[in-house]
Amino acid sequence: MRVIAIIPARGGSKGIPRKNLVEVAGLPLVVHSIRHAKLSRRVQRVLVSTDDEEIRDVALAAGAEVPFLRPAELARDDTLDLPVFEHALEHLETHEGYVPELVVHLRPTAPLRRPHWIDEAVDLLATHPDADSVRSVSPPDKHPYRIFRIAPDGYLDPVMRHEHDQPYLLRRQDLPAMYYYNCVIDVTRPRTIFEKGSMTGDRMLPYVMSAEDSFDIDSERDLEVVRLFAERFP
Numbered sequence: 001m002r003v004i005a006i007i008p009a010r011g012g013s014k015g016i017p018r019k020n021l022v023e024v025a026g027l028p029l030v031v032h033s034i035r036h037a038k039l040s041r042r043v044q045r046v047l048v049s050t051d052d053e054e055i056r057d058v059a060l061a062a063g064a065e066v067p068f069l070r071p072a073e074l075a076r077d078d079t080l081d082l083p084v085f086e087h088a089l090e091h092l093e094t095h096e097g098y099v100p101e102l103v104v105h106l107r108p109t110a111p112l113r114r115p116h117w118i119d120e121a122v123d124l125l126a127t128h129p130d131a132d133s134v135r136s137v138s139p140p141d142k143h144p145y146r147i148f149r150i151a152p153d154g155y156l157d158p159v160m161r162h163e164h165d166q167p168y169l170l171r172r173q174d175l176p177a178m179y180y181y182n183c184v185i186d187v188t189r190p191r192t193i194f195e196k197g198s199m200t201g202d203r204m205l206p207y208v209m210s211a212e213d214s215f216d217i218d219s220e221r222d223l224e225v226v227r228l229f230a231e232r233f234p
Contacts, residue, residue: 003122004045004092005037005104007064008084010075011052015219020055020108022223025230029217030055032111034062039115042122043104049088051075067091081105081199089190102126105186105199109217112226113184121207125187132201133188137179138214145175179206182214 009030013019021028027035030048037046048059051070059066068091074084085103092098102122106113117136125134145167148156160167163176185207192201215226 001042001102001122001126002098002100003043003102003104004047004100005033005040005043005106005118006085006088007033007037007046007048007059007106007108008081009048009050009052009055009059009108010070010079011050011055012075012077014077016217016223019217020050020052021058024111024223024227027111028058029108029111030059031062033106033108033113034059034064036113036115036118037104037106038063040104040118040122041115042119045100047088047092049084067095082193082197085193085199089193099190101189103188103190103193105188107183107216110182110184110215111217112213112215112229112232114213117185117207117209121185121187124205124207125189128205130203131205132192132196132203133186133199134205134207135200136182136185136207136209136214138182138209138211140178140180141211143172143175144178145170179208182209183216184209184214 007030009020016022020030034046037043046064048064048066049070050056050066051072056066056069074087102125104118104122121134121136125131145160147159149159151157158167188199192198215229217223217226
């Protein structure tokens with residue numbers, strides 16, 4: 001199958017300045033994802049979509065393709081993934097006639113990723129032709145049955161009241177298995193992106209990971225935690 005990994009890595013970031021170039025275990029975050037993709041047995045091409053010349057140079061040196069600089073209007077704080085991937089795939093089709101069968105989305109913010117996880121996620125979607133995408137998920141640290149809103153009247157309102165009258169009183173062993181999206185690996189189809197206008201579609205398969213293997217950097221605290229755990233992921 002024609003499988004491409006696309007790594008979105010814009011130059012700006014709110015929480016951590018120049019986040020995609022911040023180092024973990026001696027390598028910029030974007031380089032970790034490039035290496036993961038290049039070590040995958042399923043991925044044939046690795047493309048970085050960036051608006052930043054320094055990130056482009058780092059990505060090229062690490063062996064990725066950077067056939068364009070992403071337009072500034074697709075590198076804003078509020079830019080979603082969908083138009084970024086539409087732009088990259090349209091560029092490849094227009095300039096090369098290349099249309100992949102599967103697209104792997106690797107965020108630089110997940111530097112502690114095993115290449116064989118990518119292969120397993122790709123195989124999962126490849127063997128389920130009716131599925132739109134695969135998303136990696138993990139059990140949550142805090143179970144949703146024990147989460148509340150504060151209602152306008154000031155009282156606690158259980159988020160999962162629709163599932164159980166008093167979900168927060170269930171014993172730990174009676175809580176149903178639930179999963180959160182951990183942002184480590186996505187695999188999707190071009191038809192999901194272009195025909196459904198979505199990165200996921202409505203038929204998502206889970207690639208289940210342990211909570212202990214799930215790291216995604218959104219804050220300085222996340223970065224420090226990842227640096228502490230990096231020794232576990234040579």
